[in-house]
Amino acid sequence: MYKSLKDRYKPERSWPANSADPFPFEGDIPVLQFINTYRNRGGIHRKDYLENYEDFLTWCNEFNIVDLEDYNTLNFEAYCNPHNANPVWQRTIRLRETIYEFINSTLRDKQIHEDAVTYFNEILSEANAHLRFELNGNSLQVMWFNTHEELAVPLWILVKQATVLLQSAKFRDIKKCHCGKFYLDTTKNKSRRWCNPLVCGNAVRSREYKERKMKLVVEIEGGC
Ligand SMILES: [Zn+2]
Incomplete structure (x- = not known):
């Protein structure tokens, strides 16, 4: 089945994917750019740039979460197994809104939902199950393993990046623009x-x- 599908499969990739309305690049770091893929959250003119797994994968490639080789592998995998790709996309959206809740609630001094923490931990432990120490020469390095053709890999990479952000001093530099997008204010006097x-x-x-x-x-x- 795979072979015949592979013969018919022709990946078409242009950059940016939609030049008329490209993914928002504001946000300064991938985790915030990920959150900013939902424009005017809750407003009348809201727009979600990640409407399916393919959108998510394209975004991941444009924002250097996965390289072109992994993009092509995962895109083919999703093309062959849409019933697997769709749940990954749904979990991606839930993760994005979970990270949004962490940031937005902190900025507004609001209580973070316990469910959001539970969900984040769920995806994080999935990601951690694919990380291990490996020897590189005589030094230890944390490496991904058993991730080939795993549709959730980009999601795991993002949850790890979000974990780093949540624990870093940068977390206090996050600001929300009047347009609703998040960005990182790294100016000395926090004047951005x-x-x-x-x-x-x-x-x-x-x-x-x-x-x-x-x-x-x-x-x-x-x-x-
Ligand atoms: Zn703005």
Whole structure:
């Protein structure tokens, strides 16, 4: 079955996958960029960029979670086994919203749900079951094992990256832009205001400029 499918399978990959509406690149680090794949969460104009496993895999390749070789292997695997790929995609979305809950609740000083912690631990222990120490020369290195053709590999890589972020000092540098996207403020005096100064920064600056101008007009007219 695999052989005939392989003959018919032609991976088509362009970058970015959708040039008309590419994945948001704001976020500075992959874990935050992952969370930002859901735009306007809960709003009327919300948009989820990860609508299936293929979207997720494409995103993972564009944001260097998996290289092109792994992308092609997993893409073929998902093509052959959509009934396996779909549950992985569903777990991916749940993991994304779990990490979102950790960050958003912390920023808003809200209680994190116990269920979210349980779910995160579930995916984390799955990932840990595929990690072990290996000898590299005479030094020990943590390496992935038994991951070939495992559709959940990108999910495990992300949960490990999220674990590092949750425990690092960087976690306190996470900010939420007025547009809803998360970013990392690593400036010395914590003065960064926008996820993307060229988009959100310019929009706010031009609005503030218009407001100042209007105020001036009102003051001049009021003074006459
Ligand atoms: Zn923004």
